Amino acid sequence: MANDTSYTVPLLINGKEVTTTTTFPVTSPSSHKQIWSGSSASLDDVKSAISAAQAAFLAWAKTKPSARRDIFLKAADIFSARAEEVGRYMEEETGSAPAFSSGFNVPLTAEMFKDVAGRCSTITGIIPTCAQEGTSALVVKEPYGVVLGIAPWNAPYILGVRSVLYALAAGNTCILKGSELSPRCFWAIGSVLTEAGLPAGALNVLYHRPEDAAQITTALIEHPAIKKVNFTGSTAVGRIVAQTAGKNLKPVLMELGGKASAIVLDDADLTKAATQCALGSFLHSGQICMATERILVHKAVKAQFIDAFKSAAEGIFGGNKPAPVLVQSANVDKNKRLISEAVKAGAQVVHGDHEQEEAHPETKEASKTRMRPIIVDGVNKDMELYHTESFGPSVSVIEIESEEEAVRIANDTDYGLSGAVFTEDLARGIRIARQIESGAVHINAMTVHDESNLPHGGAKMSGWGRFNGNWGIEEFLRLKTITYQE
Numbered sequence: 001m002a003n004d005t006s007y008t009v010p011l012l013i014n015g016k017e018v019t020t021t022t023t024f025p026v027t028s029p030s031s032h033k034q035i036w037s038g039s040s041a042s043l044d045d046v047k048s049a050i051s052a053a054q055a056a057f058l059a060w061a062k063t064k065p066s067a068r069r070d071i072f073l074k075a076a077d078i079f080s081a082r083a084e085e086v087g088r089y090m091e092e093e094t095g096s097a098p099a100f101s102s103g104f105n106v107p108l109t110a111e112m113f114k115d116v117a118g119r120c121s122t123i124t125g126i127i128p129t130c131a132q133e134g135t136s137a138l139v140v141k142e143p144y145g146v147v148l149g150i151a152p153w154n155a156p157y158i159l160g161v162r163s164v165l166y167a168l169a170a171g172n173t174c175i176l177k178g179s180e181l182s183p184r185c186f187w188a189i190g191s192v193l194t195e196a197g198l199p200a201g202a203l204n205v206l207y208h209r210p211e212d213a214a215q216i217t218t219a220l221i222e223h224p225a226i227k228k229v230n231f232t233g234s235t236a237v238g239r240i241v242a243q244t245a246g247k248n249l250k251p252v253l254m255e256l257g258g259k260a261s262a263i264v265l266d267d268a269d270l271t272k273a274a275t276q277c278a279l280g281s282f283l284h285s286g287q288i289c290m291a292t293e294r295i296l297v298h299k300a301v302k303a304q305f306i307d308a309f310k311s312a313a314e315g316i317f318g319g320n321k322p323a324p325v326l327v328q329s330a331n332v333d334k335n336k337r338l339i340s341e342a343v344k345a346g347a348q349v350v351h352g353d354h355e356q357e358e359a360h361p362e363t364k365e366a367s368k369t370r371m372r373p374i375i376v377d378g379v380n381k382d383m384e385l386y387h388t389e390s391f392g393p394s395v396s397v398i399e400i401e402s403e404e405e406a407v408r409i410a411n412d413t414d415y416g417l418s419g420a421v422f423t424e425d426l427a428r429g430i431r432i433a434r435q436i437e438s439g440a441v442h443i444n445a446m447t448v449h450d451e452s453n454l455p456h457g458g459a460k461m462s463g464w465g466r467f468n469g470n471w472g473i474e475e476f477l478r479l480k481t482i483t484y485q486e
Helices: 043-062 065-081 083-094 098-117 156-169 183-195 210-222 235-247 270-286 299-317 329-344 403-411 426-435 469-474
Strands: 011-013 016-018 023-027 034-039 135-143 146-150 173-177 203-206 226-232 252-255 260-264 292-298 348-351 374-377 394-400 419-422 477-485
Touching: 011 043, 011 183, 034 183, 043 135, 043 146, 043 173, 043 203, 043 210, 065 083, 065 098, 065 156, 065 183, 083 098, 083 156, 083 183, 098 156, 098 469, 146 156, 146 210, 156 173, 156 183, 156 226, 156 469, 173 183, 173 210, 183 203, 210 226, 210 235, 226 235, 235 252, 260 270, 260 403, 270 292, 270 299, 270 394, 270 419, 292 299, 292 403, 299 348, 299 374, 299 394, 329 348, 329 374, 329 394, 394 403, 403 426, 419 426
Parallel strands: 146 173, 146 226, 173 203, 226 252, 260 292, 260 419, 292 394, 374 394
Antiparallel strands: 011 016, 011 203, 023 034, 135 477, 348 374
16 A cells, blocks of 8 residues: 555545545654545534434344344454555554554454454343332333444554444444544444445544544534443543533543553562563553553562563664654653653653654654653652653653552552552452552553453543443443333
C-alpha cells in the first residue's frame, strides 16, 4: 500500500461509504508526512448515521444468536486474512511498532470476534417465584437500542471493536466515533463487519476534524435515539462525556486513564520483574492506559532491581533500534516537562536522557515525536510526576520498606485501572492484590494485560463498567419485568 495523499478515508453510514467534501489531513507520526485525508462528519452525517441505526435496530434485535455468531466468526476470518493490510494502517497512523500492531492488536481483535461469537447464545432471562399466589413473572433482557461507542487511537482495533462488538452481540445497533488520528483503522472495522454480512445501518462509523469535536460529540450524546454511551480515552475528556450524558440522563461505560503501580517485593524474581516492568512501562512508548507508571521497589532489592531493569529496557528498546515513536509531539513535551520538574525537585534520571532530541532514523533530521525510555529514581508525592499520567516512555521508581507502605502508595492516586505485584509467595501476592483499588492486578506479570474472556475496566477516576466476556455483553442489556395473573 503506497501512501496516497489524494485518498480520503470515507465514513460508513447505512452500509455505504460516504466521502465528504470537508476533510482533515492524516499525518504519520513516524515520517511527519501526510499519508491520506479523512472524511469529516457533519451534523447532517450524524443525523443520517443515527437514523440508519434506528431503522436497523428492530430487525437486528430480532436476529437469532446463531446468525449474529456466524457474522462475527466470518469477521474474525476476514480480519485475520487482512492482517497485513490493517496492521500497516495502524503502523502508519499511530507510529506503533509491528510487534504491537500486527503482533498484538490484530490477533487479539480477531480473537475478540470469535470469543463474542461463542457468547451470543448465552443471553437468558429468568422466571422468579412471585410472592402472590397465582402471579407469575418473567425477567427478560433486552437491548437498549442505538449505542454510541467512542474509541481512541492508541489501540484502535481492540478498543474500537470492543466499543461496538458487545453492544451488537446484545442486539443493539451502533455508532462508532473513532479518533481523527487513525481514521483508516476505524474504517477497516466497519469494512470488515460489512464484508462479513452485518446488515446496513447496524454499525455506522464516523470521525471528524479536531475543531468539530465538541459539536459532533455533543450532538451524538444528546440525540434522543442514543440510549447508552461508552467511552475509552483520557479522564479529562471522559469527564466531559459523562457530564453531557448525565445532563441527558443516559447511562455510560467509561474506561479512562491510569497510573498503574508495579510492586516489586523483596522475594521477587528480579529478572522476571525487570523484564515485565520494562515491557509494561515502555511498550507502545508507554501510550497505553494500563502502562506501568510507578515501580515501588523494596529497599532490600532496589539496587539490584534497577540494574536489571536498566538492562532489560536497553535490551528490549535500546541498542541500535530507532527511538520509539509517540503519536504527537505534545506527548513528548509533556514527558520531558514532568521529568525536568522532578529532577529539579530532587529526583535522578538513572536511565536515558530526557534532554536529548532524537533524530529520524532515515533523514537524520530532528524528530519531535520520538523519545527513548527514561527511568527516574527518587520520585515522591511532592512532584507532579508522582500523580500525573505521563502516557509516555517514562517511569518512576519509588523505594518502599513494607507491604503496607507499598499498598498505601499504590492507592495514593486518583486512578485505578491496573497494577502488578512481583513476589514468589502467591498468598502474599493475592493478599496485596486484594488491597489495591484497581480494576485488575497481575501477579508476576506486567500491568498491561487484556484478553477477551476477562472483565476489563477501572475504579475511581479510571472509570466504571466492564468490557469483555459475558460482563461486556451484560453492559448493553437492560432488564424488563413482566408479570401475569393465572
